[in-house]
Amino acid sequence: MTGNWLIELTGIVLTALLAFTVGMFYGGLRRKVIARAQNRVGPPVYQNFLDLLKLQGKTTNVTHGLMTHLAPVWVLVAAITALLFIPVLHGGLWFPNFTFKGDLIFLLYLMVMGSLGMALGVGETGNPNGAIGVSRGLSLITGYEIPFVLSLVAIMIQFHTTSLTDLMHYQQATGHWIARENPFAFLAALFSVLGMFHYSPFDIIGAPAELASGPMSEFGGKYLGSLMTGGSIFAFVKLVLITDLFLGGAGHPDAYTGAAGVLLGLVELVIKTFLLYMIPVSIGIVMPRFRTEQAVRFFWRWPLLFGALGIIWAVFWK
Amino acid sequence: MSETKDIRIITRPTKEQIRQAQIDFAPRCTAAGRVNDKETQKMVQYILNFARKHSLFLLAYGTGCGAIEIPATLTSRYDAERLGIRGAATPRQADVLMITGYLSTKTLKRVIRVYEQMQDPKYVVAFGSCTINGGMYFDSYNTIKALDRYIPVDVYIAGCMPRPEAVLKGFAKLQELIQNGNAGNGECYRKNLDWYRANQQKVIKNWDFPDEYNW
Numbered sequence: 375m376t377g378n379w380l381i382e383l384t385g386i387v388l389t390a391l392l393a394f395t396v397g398m399f400y401g402g403l404r405r406k407v408i409a410r411a412q413n414r415v416g417p418p419v420y421q422n423f424l425d426l427l428k429l430q431g432k433t434t435n436v437t438h439g440l441m442t443h444l445a446p447v448w449v450l451v452a453a454i455t456a457l458l459f460i461p462v463l464h465g466g467l468w469f470p471n472f473t474f475k476g477d478l479i480f481l482l483y484l485m486v487m488g489s490l491g492m493a494l495g496v497g498e499t500g501n502p503n504g505a506i507g508v509s510r511g512l513s514l515i516t517g518y519e520i521p522f523v524l525s526l527v528a529i530m531i532q533f534h535t536t537s538l539t540d541l542m543h544y545q546q547a548t549g550h551w552i553a554r555e556n557p558f559a560f561l562a563a564l565f566s567v568l569g570m571f572h573y574s575p576f577d578i579i580g581a582p583a584e585l586a587s588g589p590m591s592e593f594g595g596k597y598l599g600s601l602m603t604g605g606s607i608f609a610f611v612k613l614v615l616i617t618d619l620f621l622g623g624a625g626h627p628d629a630y631t632g633a634a635g636v637l638l639g640l641v642e643l644v645i646k647t648f649l650l651y652m653i654p655v656s657i658g659i660v661m662p663r664f665r666t667e668q669a670v671r672f673f674w675r676w677p678l679l680f681g682a683l684g685i686i687w688a689v690f691w692k
Numbered sequence: 693m694s695e696t697k698d699i700r701i702i703t704r705p706t707k708e709q710i711r712q713a714q715i716d717f718a719p720r721c722t723a724a725g726r727v728n729d730k731e732t733q734k735m736v737q738y739i740l741n742f743a744r745k746h747s748l749f750l751l752a753y754g755t756g757c758g759a760i761e762i763p764a765t766l767t768s769r770y771d772a773e774r775l776g777i778r779g780a781a782t783p784r785q786a787d788v789l790m791i792t793g794y795l796s797t798k799t800l801k802r803v804i805r806v807y808e809q810m811q812d813p814k815y816v817v818a819f820g821s822c823t824i825n826g827g828m829y830f831d832s833y834n835t836i837k838a839l840d841r842y843i844p845v846d847v848y849i850a851g852c853m854p855r856p857e858a859v860l861k862g863f864a865k866l867q868e869l870i871q872n873g874n875a876g877n878g879e880c881y882r883k884n885l886d887w888y889r890a891n892q893q894k895v896i897k898n899w900d901f902p903d904e905y906n907w
Binding site: 405409412413414415416417418421424425427428431432433434435436503582586587590591592593594595598 | 742744
C-alpha cells in the first residue's frame with residue numbers, strides 16, 4: 375500500500391483487467407487443448423469472449439428474486455476481492471495491491487465466499503438440480519479444504535510467517551522454491567487445486583449430463599455471463615496463489631524495475647500459471663467423473679497424508 | 693349382391709374460404725415480414741450479432757430418430773464447436789432449440805414449455821421432413837405436421853434424415869440470418885401469443901399450462 379489513492383485505484387483496475395483477460399484466455403485455451411486431444415479443430419482461443427459478449431447481449435432475463443440477482447454479483451465480487459489480497463507481482467507499483475501481514479489466513483476464508491453466495495442464490499431458484507449441485511459442492515469443499523489448509527499450515531510453521539509477500543521474498547532471496555523446500559506440502563496443495571478447479575474427475579458439481587449443469591441450471595443470459603467472468607477471475611486467483619506460495623511468484627522488486635520490469639514479471643507470471651493450469655486441464659482430459667463420496671474419500675486419503683507429512687517435514691527438517 | 697361404394701363428395705372451397713384459411717393458417721413469425729432495427733445503434737447491433745452468430749448454445753431436443761445425427765455433428769468427426777456451436781444443459785442457457793424429427797402431441801407440450809423458458813434472442817432450428825410437413829408420419833393421428841403452427845421456426849433443415857453436413861449448412865444459414873438481424877422470434881411469439889395458443893390448444897387435449905408465464 376502506497377497511500378496514494380489514485381495509484382491504488384489504478385492498480386485495482388489493472389489487476390482486475392489482467393485477471394479477467396488472462397482467465398478468459400486460459401478458458402479458451404483449455405477448450406482448444408481438449409479439442410486437440412479429441413482430434414478436433416476446436417473453437418478459437420477467443421471463443422470465451424464471444425460467449426460472454428453474447429450472454430451480456432441477451433435481451434430478456436428471468437429472475438426468481440433478490441438473491442438470484444445477487445449470487446452472480448457475489449461470485450464476481452468475491453473473486454475480485456480475493457484477487458486484491460494476493461500480490462500478483464512481487465514489488466512494483468500496481469500489482470501488489472492490498473497485501474498485508476496475515477493475508478494467507480484471510481485468503482483461506484475469502485476463497486470459499488463465492489461458493490457460499492452461489493449456494494444462497496441457487497437456493498432461491500428452487501431448482502432441484504441446483505440444490506443437488508450445491509450439496510455436492512459443499513461436500514467437495516470439505517474434501518479439498520483439509521489438505522489445502524494442512525499444506526498452508528505446514529508452510530506457516532516452516533517459515534514462521536503468514537504473509538504471502540514474506541514467502542515470495544524468501545523464495546526470491548534464497549533462490550529455493552518452497553515446492554523444493556517442502557515437497558509434501560506442494561503435493562497436497564496441487565491435489566487440492568485439482569478439486570478447486572472442478573474439472574474431471576472432480577466435475578461432480580456442474581455435471582452436464584447428470585445434473586444439467588447443477589447450480590448454474592437456472593442462470594441464463596447476463597447471470598451466466600457474470601458467473602463466467604467471476605469464474606475466470608477466480609481461476610486466475612487460484613493459479614497466482616499457488617505460484618506465489620510454491621513456485622517463487624513472479625516479478626522482483628530489485629531485479630525487475632520500471633515498465634520493462636513489470637512486463638517481464640507478467641510474462642514470468644503467465645508462463646508459470648499456464649504450466650500450472652495445464653496440470654488440472656490435462657488430468658481432466660483423460661479422467662472420467664468420480665461420484666461424490668469417491669471424490670471426498672480421494673481427498674481424505676493421499677492428499678491428506680501428504681499434508682500431514684508436510685507438517686512433519688516442516689517441524690523436523692527445518 | 694349389391695355393390696356398395698363409399699363415395700366422398702368433395703366440394704371446392706370458395707375463394708373467400710381459401711383467403712380466410714390462408715390468413716388463419718399462415719405462420720405468424722417469419723423472417724420475411726420482420727422489420728429489423730439495424731438503422732438504430734448500427735455498430736452495437738453489428739458487434740452483438742457477430743458475437744451471437746459465433747456463439748450458439750444448442751439445446752438439442754431429441755424427439756425423433758434425427759437425434760442420432762446430433763452427436764456426430766458435435767463430436768470429433770464434424771466438430772461443430774469450431775463454429776462456436778456447443779451444447780447447453782438447460783433451456784435458460786440455450787440460444788438454439790433444435791427439434792430433431794417428429795413431434796407427438798404429448799412431446800409438443802414439453803417443447804412449448806422449453807421454448808418459453810429460453811431467453812431472447814432465441815432461435816429454433818427444425819430438423820428433418822417431419823417438422824416441415826409430417827414426413828413419413830403425414831397421416832399419423834398423434835403427431836403434429838407443421839411445427840411453425842405451434843412455435844416460430846427460423847431455419848428448416850430438410851431431409852429424412854439430414855446428414856451432419858446438412859445440419860452444418862443449416863447452422864450456416866442461421867448464422868447468416870442472425871448477422872442480418874433476421875433471426876430470433878421471441879418477441880413476435882409473445883405478440884402473436886393468442887394465435888399460437890389457439891393452435892396449441894387445438895392439438896393438446898389436457899391443457900394445464902399456467903395462465904401467466906414468467907418468461
